[in-house]
Amino acid sequence: MLVDQLGGRESLLLVDNCEHLIDAVAHLVAALLSHCSGLRVLATSREPLAVDGEALVPLGPLALPGPDDDVEQARRAASLRLFTERAAAVRPGFEVDETTLPEVRRVVRSLDGMPLALELAAARLRTLSLPELADGLSDRFRLLTTGSRTALPRHRTLRAVIAWSWDLLSEHERTVAERVSPLPGGVTLASATAVCAGTAVLAAEIPELLAGLVDRSLLQLAPDPGRYRMLETLREYGTDRLAETGDLGTVRDLAAGYFAELMARYDPQLRGSGQLAAMRVISAEYDNALAALRWRCDTGDATGAVALALDLTWYWVMLGRQSDAAYWLGEALAVPGGEPTPDRDCARALYLLNRADIRPGMTAKDAAEDRAEIRELADRLLAYPALPGRASALAALPLAILREEETALVIIQRLVDGDDVWLSGLARVFRAQIAENAGELDEVRTDVEAALACFRQTDDRWGQATTLPMRAQLRRYEDLDGALADLREARSLAAEFGVISLGDEVFVDLRWIDLYLRRGDTDLTAAAIGSARERALRANSQHMLVMVDTWEAVFWLRLGDLDRARELLDGAERGLHEDTTFPGDHARTLVGSVRTSLCLELGDLAGADEALEQAYAAALKTRDLPILSLVAVNAAALAEAHGCHHESAVLLGAASRLRGAHDRTDQQVRELTRRGRAALGEETFAAAYRKGWQLDRTTAVTKVAPARLLRELRTAHPVPE
Template sequence: MVGPGGAGKTRLAVEAARHHRTEYRDGAWMIDLASVTEPTKVGAALLAAIGLRGSALFEASAKLCGDARGELDLLADQLGGRECLLVVDNCEHLIDAVAHLVSALLARCAGLRVLATSREPLAIDGESLVLLGPLALPAPHTDVARARRSPSVLLFSERAAAVRPGFDVDERNLGDVLRVVRSLDGLPLALELAAARLRTLSLSDLAAGLSDRFRLLTTGSRTAAPRHRTLRAVIAWSWDLLGADARTVAERIAVLPGGVTPASATAVCAGTAVPAADVRDLLADLVDRSLLHLAPDTGRYRMLETIREYGLERLAEEDTPTDVRDLAARHFAELVARQDPLLRGPDQLDALHALHAEYDNVLAALRHLHDAGDADRATGLAVNLIWCWRMLGRYADAAYWLGAAVALPVEQPSAERDIAEGMLLLNFLATPSTLVVDVSEERGEELRALVGRLRNHPELPGVGGALLAARLAALDADDAPSTFLQRLADGPDPWLAGLARMFRAHFAENEAHLDQVRSDVPAALECFDRAGDRWALAKALPLRALLRQYDGDLDGALADLDEAKRLARTFGSLSLDDEVFIDLRRVDVHERLDDDARAGRLVAAARERARRSASPELAIVLDAREAGLCVRTGDLERARELVESAEAGLSEQLPVVGLHGRALVATARAALCLALGDGPGAEEALDRAYAAAVDSRDMPFAATVVVTVAGLAALHGRHRDAAGLLGAAARLRGAHDRTDPQVRALSSRSRHALGDDRFAEAYGAGWNQDPAAALAHTDPARLRCVPPPSAARPELGAAVQR
């Protein structure tokens, strides 16, 4: 039985022997070698355990002093005719002597079985290994019921109840309990030591104090062996058994919080006496000694956090942590620089997996460079991570580390620093569902200053430079946008050409210029296909699906969205926001196909995933979206619950909820009010929705609000206004959206009330405006400024035309 110190090997071995003792005719013996310090005393310890007592033991010892063969003969004589089990505990410090003795005894004693516990295998013929690791940990965001069933929580709570009667895991203390068990890796001895501290500490103080776990966990059982009384002693026992080279490797790889590979271990051991060719063997030695765990499917090594903290302490004693972290930072900066270009080609999946596997180590490298004040290297590494962050959906990480990098003082400006600052200024990475973002007016001066500096750079490097240049081109007031994007679109790099066309298509779609979208989207898809970038294909297909949706090809739209979903799944851990974005588009298509049941299942599944995420905005958006579906199907009570839930979340999370989310919630409230016949409530909600939609400067999104404004006009009997608003909504999206259920229903009502000719006239008046005029003329407040239509003069309701 092999495992790290404190994993519970002894206890499990004793219980196993007790459970199986009836299977051995002559019983079982326990031999604890913890107190045996010399290899030559192992045989005597076994002789004592199997029944030689008093004078017989002294006589045997006198005869056999220094005679290993004689000890073996005597043990074989004693055990030869027996069917018995020997539990040989704590073998690691005498591993060679125990291995030779046990191997020889097993060969001569047919009825003998041995259960040995150690921090490394005996490595003899016939050995079957049971790897005993830490107890299973609960998921980070689990609920109380699941947490209570987790082995690590169960052990901690049982031991805590022993020192604090009545202790139990509940909603109030769940967070602190999870912090404790996860901080201690589920290591049984560490959990027991931690629980014992509840005699004098509150649970919250215990959880907070584990940042200095070796000082805190020092109150073990008085009856335990000295090396099991404190957490430090548990680890030190294994550490002191290492050879010099193995100890060097163990201490240096402790700076790698995200796991270890032979390459990263070799990098951090550069400049030491450890030969590079020996590093792989030394890692295997640390695995054998239970100080590392090897994941066979990935070939990566992991050191338990508790062991890693001890290694960092030992490294600090040698006054070299900064040098070792510098070596690690150099290694991971080079790794990112190699992998980043591969993210945009046929090898992108392997590159993404490589960066995902090393992600925690890369962040540790960034942290070290930042703490060391190395602005150039920190900024260079952060800029090289921009596309990785984009693909993994790590927008918060991007904003934090780009901000930290540009906050460092520098002697000379650089292109990388301007790129990092530009990405932050444009808030590019905070928008998961599109490549387009808006810049607030108050940051205009900063933007203009940045554009001035960027023009002094002859060329902006890397994908970050291309992204920033494309976005800034679209914000320029002169003819630079079309010139710059056209130059990229016509250039030799297929990926950059696809990117330029996707940018241009998004800009055009945002401004309701669908002719440009229809030209650029197929070309972008062809470019990304030629470059071998499946991730970019997954991002571009929803835009083609939108065009097909507007054209009435709902099956084609659904096929594009399903293909985008399939491609996205091949990348594994993508942003939940990106996945839900595609799912909501699929919901919309299923509604248009009158498959409300399928749409409801998709929304419910997306809401369940969002519930387990840490994204409050996503949960709010999904509540609002499902509320709209419930209004459509007539389940108004459920719609009311969801709207109130979304509004409550909005009031709590207003600073982090974007304009689209605010408008969506208000539009859901308006739709519910319209279904209930509550005109004033709908007016109030639409005022909020319209204001947020206008501020978003997203014309197609504003169109969704305007369609609901048309519903308000219809509620008041203003069917000419409703028709004009539907036409204006079509202008804002750049297309007639005749498969939209709400548009269909409102068009039918208005056409029935007005007749075909008058409906077409009013609709055309809205459609024939330019987008800016259409947006200005669709303010719901305008409906309150015009008298309601009378039987004699129905044309007075034409607010859109005014």
């Protein structure tokens, strides 16, 4: 009958929702197409018909609004448009604005943009407020039970929609779908095989079964080759099915074992030529690895939890994820029953370090307790006959940062002298950081060059990208082109292994700003400031914005726009006052130093005195001599403003002693040097500068103290009675 009706004319046949009759429909369509030359068929189904001439048009979930989209951008997302239209039908006047957008975004994203789920959710707005709906979707299958009275039963509730698809699967397809559902980070052939262990499904069957689930729209192909993803709503349904059968714990045990072994296998490869491949694997499986770590914590596996957390630690270090490290190390260490071991002690030291990074506002008592515990950990670590290489390397850094330099240097020296080239390179980086704070730049230079050689020998891109900016810091005092080349190479290498944290990117931007200012590249400086500001705003970091504001103030100060510089400094100081969670002594030193320069430009000597005192007090707290050298340079500028050119030259020499190098490229230092030579003569200036340069560092710290300087200035230039 159909052939008679459709043959000999142009026709379109629509076959809707035919997955439950897929074989019969496929045979029907194939027969019709062979007899009706003008026929076109449009079929909607959860799987292909698999007939000749079929062209697939996969229909994924509706597009979702981005997490940072504003109202206008969000309104263009298909999922939000559908929800808004259906919501307005049951609640006249409903619209998306600044107030409702956060909750609407939660709704459409939690429902994966599934059209029927969105329609069911919108219908609940008859009886629920929008916040109640968004909160209630944590139990979506209970909440979304009200559909159209005229719809087919399988379309009236969200659970019925999913159950309809589930029931059409073969027994082995259902097994695989349920077993992969607890994996939040997606599934591969290997992970699917691991979680299906102990079932009737054979490993050889799994590739075809995964392909079948893709055909039936229960899995989606992920962008990464060989990876599949399941929508959150489907994952929840599958997990519920496992819980009902009592298999959920077994599957999570299997998954935890598989991903723990995977992280243990790929973690060492992060430190060598296999770094890029290992980074891709760990990044792809990161959510699954965290789920495995959570399961080990929840099930009381203290040893397994610490081991897995340590296997993720270097990944966290590479990408600057201090908050992840602090949280998960803390969770693993909180599992009862863990006995002291080298790994556990190292995990505790790393936890304290990363906690300090994300809890900067801790009290003096908390900080003292952390230092005391670090000392105990250091004593235990040094008492072990031998430490695993990775553990000793990771333990050295917190010891150094928490001012246990002597103990840290003992561990570092062991690694420098060891047979592991990569560990030797890392140890030299740590030692260079300690030496740089002490102004020992000759030692820094030696260790940086050796570390760079080690990382190049092992083909570690992260190591090179970390070390090159340190060399750029050294080269900037004399070789700006070389310093820029180092930063360019570091940026290129970093781009290969992944995105670093926004905070780290901002601090890299600040290095570019410094170099461009030294070169006098106005346009490039402005562009780098804009980039840094945009990242600081995205990171929502008051401390980073303070640093960007201060460097921009330097920029405008150099260009002579004193009003703009003052405005930025005022904002930076307000930021420091508001951001009580961050000690910010480095930032306070920089702000105070730039404020001193501004006051001197304005002829406000009293204001310069006050700002310099504040900068010096903050710099002492940093225990960072190159930072203190900034104060010394401004002390030299203040002495010059009082007419004491000889004292200014001595202070310039003391500044060089504190930083450990003569700075030949900084504009302020060059100007002070030029004016000092003009006032004193070349030989007298050189002798005064040499006097400051030859001071020991302890004396240099005292020499640049503003209070001492002001006493000497008053003695040299007494105020008339």
